[in-house]
Amino acid sequence: MQLGFLVDLHLCMGCKGCEIACKVENEVPLSTWRLRVKYVDVGSFPETRRTFTPLRCNHCENAPCVRICPVSALHYIENGIVNIDKERCIGCAGCVMACPYGAIYIDPLTQTADKCTFCAHRVASSMMPACVVACPVQANIFGDLDNPTSNISKYIQKNQGNVQVRKPEKGTNPHHFYVNGGNVTLNPLSSHRLNGHNLFNNITTLPIGGHH
Amino acid sequence: MVHETIAATNAVVTLDVALPGIVWPWLVTVNMWAKSIGTGVIFMLFLLLKKYPEQAGKLRFQTTVVSIIFIHLFLLFTLADLHQPFRMWHIFFFPHVTSAITVGAWMATAFVGLLFLLAFFSFFKKDNAAFDKTLTWVVLLAIPVTLYTAGLMSQCTARELWQMPTESAQMIFAALLSGSAFMILLAGNKLNYEAKKTLGVVLGLSALMSFILYMSEYVFGPMKAEEVAAVLEYIKGDGPYTVMFWLGQWMAYLLPMLLIVLSRASKSENILKLAAILALAGLWLVKHVWLIIPQLLPMS
Numbered sequence: 001m002q003l004g005f006l007v008d009l010h011l012c013m014g015c016k017g018c019e020i021a022c023k024v025e026n027e028v029p030l031s032t033w034r035l036r037v038k039y040v041d042v043g044s045f046p047e048t049r050r051t052f053t054p055l056r057c058n059h060c061e062n063a064p065c066v067r068i069c070p071v072s073a074l075h076y077i078e079n080g081i082v083n084i085d086k087e088r089c090i091g092c093a094g095c096v097m098a099c100p101y102g103a104i105y106i107d108p109l110t111q112t113a114d115k116c117t118f119c120a121h122r123v124a125s126s127m128m129p130a131c132v133v134a135c136p137v138q139a140n141i142f143g144d145l146d147n148p149t150s151n152i153s154k155y156i157q158k159n160q161g162n163v164q165v166r167k168p169e170k171g172t173n174p175h176h177f178y179v180n181g182g183n184v185t186l187n188p189l190s191s192h193r194l195n196g197h198n199l200f201n202n203i204t205t206l207p208i209g210g211h212h
Numbered sequence: 213m214v215h216e217t218i219a220a221t222n223a224v225v226t227l228d229v230a231l232p233g234i235v236w237p238w239l240v241t242v243n244m245w246a247k248s249i250g251t252g253v254i255f256m257l258f259l260l261l262k263k264y265p266e267q268a269g270k271l272r273f274q275t276t277v278v279s280i281i282f283i284h285l286f287l288l289f290t291l292a293d294l295h296q297p298f299r300m301w302h303i304f305f306f307p308h309v310t311s312a313i314t315v316g317a318w319m320a321t322a323f324v325g326l327l328f329l330l331a332f333f334s335f336f337k338k339d340n341a342a343f344d345k346t347l348t349w350v351v352l353l354a355i356p357v358t359l360y361t362a363g364l365m366s367q368c369t370a371r372e373l374w375q376m377p378t379e380s381a382q383m384i385f386a387a388l389l390s391g392s393a394f395m396i397l398l399a400g401n402k403l404n405y406e407a408k409k410t411l412g413v414v415l416g417l418s419a420l421m422s423f424i425l426y427m428s429e430y431v432f433g434p435m436k437a438e439e440v441a442a443v444l445e446y447i448k449g450d451g452p453y454t455v456m457f458w459l460g461q462w463m464a465y466l467l468p469m470l471l472i473v474l475s476r477a478s479k480s481e482n483i484l485k486l487a488a489i490l491a492l493a494g495l496w497l498v499k500h501v502w503l504i505i506p507q508l509l510p511m512s
Binding site for chain 1: 222223224225226227229230231232233234235236293294295296297299300303306307308310311313314317343364367368369370371375438439442454507509510511512
C-alpha cells in the first residue's frame, strides 16, 4: 500500500476549510500550520484571477527529511506515510532545512519538528484525513496509489498529462499530486512576495519554535 | 519566472502564512567557525612537526589545548542550537546512519577522545613519540570531522546554494585558513620567521582558493539554477546581505592575501598577525552570510 494525495486545483475555491479542520484535528498551535492554502493573484487589472493552492507535506518516496533526521524521528510507516515520533525528535531542525516544500515546522509547545502525517491516526482507524472530510467540493482526493481501482488512481488516469508535483527536479518523488496546477500555483519563485503580502496583517516572518 | 517578469501576467502572493524565520541562526555559524579552528590547528601542528620539528615540538600541548577548547565550543553551540538539547543522547542510542548529523556526532566524539589522549601524552607522560604517532590518527580523523558539515549542508535538499563538492572544499580551506591564522597568533616566540612564513603561505593559498570558489558561485551559480539565482540576489545590489558578504570577502580573503605579500616584502611579523586576525574575523562573516541567505527564500 502506498497512500497518496491529490488536489484538483480547478475545484478548490480557497475556503480554507481543510486548513481549519487540520488545525482542530491535530491541535496545531498558533503561528504554525500542517496544511495551508496559498492565494496568488495573477494578471493585471481588469484581467485578473485568483488561484488557490493547498500546501502540505508531500510524503516523498525519497524524503530528504527522513534521510537527514539523525534519530529516525521521521520515518516511513507501512502505508507509505512519512510519520514523525515527537518523543524521539531532538529539535535539530535538519528536516526543516532539508524539506524543499517548507512543510515542516518546529512546534512551539513541544519544541520538536512536526508536519502533516496524512492524519495517520485517523487512517489507522479506517477514517479519511480531516482535510478530506472537511472539503466541500471534494478537491482533496486521498487513497492507495498502488491500487488501480482507488479513487486517486482513477483520477490520475483520467487526468493524464495534467497531473503535476511540486519541484520534480529535486528528485524526491512526492506522493502528493496536483491536477490543473501550473507554474504560479506550484513554483514559489514564479510570484512576487511583497512585504505585508498577507491580506489580513503585516506579519512577514514567523518565529522558529515560538522564540528568537 | 515568466509570471513575475511579464507585467500582463503579474503574479503576486496575496494570502499565505508568513515566511519562517531563520531556522539555523548564528549559533550554527559559531559551530562551523569553531570547528574550523579546532581541526585546523591540528592540521597545522602536523605540518609544522614535519617541517620544523625542533620548534613545533614546543607547541604540542598548547595546540592540543586550543583544539580541545574550540571543539568544545563547536559542541556547545551545536547543543545550544537544538530545540531539545537534553535529548542529545538519542543520537547515540537511536542513531540513523544516513544522516550526516549522526555520523558527525560520532566522529566528533571520537575526535574529542583522541584530543584528550594527545593532552595526556604531552602533559602527563611527556611522551613525544606516542604523541606524534597518535597525532597521525587524529589528523586522519580531523578530515571527515571537518567535512561532515558539508555533507549535512548538501543533505539540505531545499537549499540549492549548498552544493557538494564545493562545500567540502570550502570546509577544508576554512580549516586550513583558520588553523594557520590561529597558529600564527599562538606561536609567539616559539616559531621562527621561516616557520611563520610557511603558515602565511598556507593562509594565503587557502584564502585564494576560497575566494575563487565563492566568486565562481557568485558569477556562474545563477546561470545554472533558478533558486541559486534568487538566493544570490540577497548579496547583490541592494540585497540585505551585500555589505556583510563583501566585508567578509575582504576581511577573510582579499586583505589577508595582500597583507601576506606585504609581510613577506617587509619581513614583518606584525603584518602577518594582522592578516591572521582579519582572516579569523572575516571567516565568521563569510560563513554566516552563506548560512543565512538560502534560508531567506520562500520554499512554498
